[in-house]
Amino acid sequence: MNLSVEDVKRWMHVSNQKIQENKEYLSELDQPIGDGDHGHNLGRGFEEVVKKIEREDYQEIGALMKDVAMTLISKVGGAAGPLYGTAFLKAADEWKGSPTITEELLIQGLEAAVEGLRTRGKADRGEKTLIDVWVPVLDYIQKNDVQPIELKEIAKEGMQSTNGMQAKKGRAAYFREASTAHIDPGAYSSYLLFEALYESVNIEEGAHD
Amino acid sequence: MNLSVEDVKRWMHVSNQKIQENKEYLSELDQPIGDGDHGHNLGRGFEEVVKKIEREDYQEIGALMKDVAMTLISKVGGAAGPLYGTAFLKAADEWKGSPTITEELLIQGLEAAVEGLRTRGKADRGEKTLIDVWVPVLDYIQKNDVQPIELKEIAKEGMQSTNGMQAKKGRAAYFREASTAHIDPGAYSSYLLFEALYESVNIEEGAHD
Amino acid sequence: MKKIVNNPENVVDEMLEGIEAVHSHTLKRLPDSNVLVRNEAPVIGKVGLVSGGGSGHEPAHAGFVGENMLDAAVAGEVFTSPTPDQIFKAIKAVDSGNGVLLIVKNYSGDVMNFDMAAEMAEAEGIQTEQVIVKDDTAVAEEEDRRGVAGTIFVHKIVGTAVEEGLNLKEAVELARHTAGNVRSMGVSLKPSIVPASGKPGFTLEADEMEIGTGIHGEPGMERKPLKEANCIAEELLETVLDDLDVTAGEDVAVMTNGQGSTPLMELYIVHRKVAQLLEEKNIHLKHSMVGEYMTSLEMAGCSITVLRLDQTLESYLL
Amino acid sequence: MKKIVNNPENVVDEMLEGIEAVHSHTLKRLPDSNVLVRNEAPVIGKVGLVSGGGSGHEPAHAGFVGENMLDAAVAGEVFTSPTPDQIFKAIKAVDSGNGVLLIVKNYSGDVMNFDMAAEMAEAEGIQTEQVIVKDDTAVAEEEDRRGVAGTIFVHKIVGTAVEEGLNLKEAVELARHTAGNVRSMGVSLKPSIVPASGKPGFTLEADEMEIGTGIHGEPGMERKPLKEANCIAEELLETVLDDLDVTAGEDVAVMTNGQGSTPLMELYIVHRKVAQLLEEKNIHLKHSMVGEYMTSLEMAGCSITVLRLDQTLESYLL
């Protein structure tokens, strides 16, 4: 699975589409265990992301990803802004100068992203955050020959696993035990991003048939 | 109809009783065309009036009435406090030194009271205030040999006449046309005072039977 | 009724105790009274300044006791004028022999109680004068207009002026001049509840507002669908400017006042539009005040007060 | 939703325009930003002081920009942390080469966004330090405690101190020392509604209150029947004093803060009891603040903040 500049652009477009479609749902997930704005925060951010990357002409992935990251950082705010911003920024560093993301680069990029998430959020697995999606996905690509559909399934399982965890980080932690029986909104939006990745390579592969 | 110190004390007691019994009703009358506090304002005042006059030993009506007036002035507040306070204070002036209120003194006292009300409130008949009770009562005693029951009836008619007038003075005036189809609370409380006067002389007369 | 109170009958007394505890550097409560007096009172050589009214309008009036403002504030029961004996105590406490000016909001109750207090003062040889503030443009008849947020401008301007040495006669003139050049207009979205009664003074549908409500919830001019902030700002401002007959080139001060539960955010959004409209009209906004000055417990809404400035008023205000 | 707004998406922008219009003598808005900066900034030789957070807490934080307070305040969307680029703009605008101290309320979003801004500043060679305020006693775990009204004491004390010449290292120490000695606890009676969503953050029955709610309506410690003011004052105060371990003979400053729609009357009634309780405990109440300092739009309720005073803190506060 190699990703070209075009593939990554498509990934971001599909991500935006999914975030917009699920905007209300993401905010609803954030209502009982947060402040009900996660979908709107990300919606605002990804709308700007696609505007931004459409205006520019990219020769390599690093510059593209950096624009994505900086846009999210300046438009999302709250907790999700710096988290997704940091993840994409760290990946962008790894992908600087590369016109293609090879599987090796994908691993390096995701490692850096997860490392960034951990440092920024100081959260670990099992604390009911988006980390519970990113870490299993990273595990999977580190240890396997990546199948996009499997990657998406792993992300989905990670998202579902947050239902049943008591939150330890972010606003949801204030809800203590009451936070347990809910899906974490950040985990859900992360799942959407990986689902978008799967779909955008799949469309691509379909196009080649 | 002559009134002794004891008669006037009884008048104040019966007045207090009536005000307390009608406290909620008076405030309800004040709700749609005022601020819903008339009964509570007067209730607070007359409660203190009876306490005050029970503590003192009066040789003449003037001192008694002055205490009534000063208590109302300092306890009622709002519009009703200075109005009733002024009325009783002016009457007290006329009754100073008299151990009995003769019919002549009653006329003089009421004239002074009404004069006081007019000066204080700058209201005239037909403006939907307590003036619409006091003025017909004064008219009646000026022109007739006073029958307590007639006096009470005149007061009642005056009170009822306010239903249908548009208020021109006090808070009720802000309600403009909407004030018309209501009884004025101040007129109602004034009616109660004259009803109390009738009842207190009647009890007295009954006692003599 | 959802309020943080103890016995509703004691709210005024307990509030005054609280105010005294917090502001003891500035004021004291006269014993057995609802009167808060500036610590330095009576200030020798100075005209005394007394205002007051029903409680529930905080920070008015106790919050305006101090240097360059009032010498004393008299608090009545909630939304009920204070009684003459209380006002008289205030007058006695602030008179240094130079007379006392009473600043009264035009409500029958207030006017009559202050009148009686003035008579009591006269009987004891204290000279008083009164200025009745009638700034509420919502009432058509000028004589019947209520005194609302504009009263604060009178406190401030005359407060500064008497501190600088104006005598009683000059102070009255200045107070009347200020009152004559100030107009207000409010809009309410939600009523307030008097603690003792537990009932709202009026009711509004979820999508209604009332233009011109008084500070105790007296009816206004018109009840209509809630509009957006810019429309509200424009309607209130136009009415006031019109009534005051302010024209291009003139100078004004504007207070955008919250009625009690309106977030500061909304007040600033309203004031933004006020400033824009004035600029368009070439009326010079020399001084802005945004916040809660004259409230009605937890009523939601705001009022706009315009004071037309001349050199005198400006010099005492700024 | 009953609010005086225009398009709910523009509330922050329009509010900032309003604030700038009113307070242009004190501050200016940086172009294309949500940053309000003191007019004199960068003040030569002085450590810069920046705070900020979601909007809807007015007067926090823009209302605290000025001499002896903040050099800049950064406003996020309603109840949403501002973004790093905005915070970074504020840092650049106030740095005079002496470094910048960031005062941050302990919410994940705020902490992370300020962190990123600090990294951006570092990349451009501007020295920054951060103090994270965690004064909300309602949260058990100390590390997770939210930053609430106690933040204002940090603004004030450090603001005065840096004006008097403290360097960045000393300022951080003083800020941490202040934050370490301040604790708050709130109670809410009615929720607030974020303009964009139009929905209340939580709901309460007509006779319920929630002890320990956060300033965005995050859940508190306990939901129970509404009590009278004295009980509420006692419960909040005891919790805070206990947590801070204040003992007889010590000096404190107390802020009784309104959450947005609570009448000043109620705040004074609460503060009265606070003052009485402290006196009974022989804890010296050196300084009282009663009013709206850190609000949550039109939330009803109040919070009590206690700052333990030593000579240093007292000297900068009073």
Ligand SMILES: Nc1ncnc2c1ncn2[C@@H]1O[C@H](COP(=O)(O)OP(=O)(O)O)[C@@H](O)[C@H]1O
């Ligand atoms: N410290 C943290 N580490 C990792 N993820 C976090 C952390 N704090 C919050 N999150 C994630 O952020 C999501 C909430 O994002 P959002 O609602 O946009 O921000 P906010 O909580 O500021 O409103 C949570 O669902 C969670 O997945």
Ligand SMILES: Nc1ncnc2c1ncn2[C@@H]1O[C@H](COP(=O)(O)OP(=O)(O)O)[C@@H](O)[C@H]1O
């Ligand atoms: N100017 C006035 N002249 C005569 N009576 C008046 C005047 N203003 C008010 N009143 C009387 O006072 C009554 C209201 O009294 P009350 O409710 O106790 O005072 P407030 O209006 O201050 O709440 C009215 O019903 C009316 O009869």
Ligand SMILES: [Mg+2]
């Ligand atoms: Mg959220």
Ligand SMILES: [Mg+2]
């Ligand atoms: Mg009344």
Ligand SMILES: [Mg+2]
């Ligand atoms: Mg009344």
Ligand SMILES: [Mg+2]
């Ligand atoms: Mg948020």
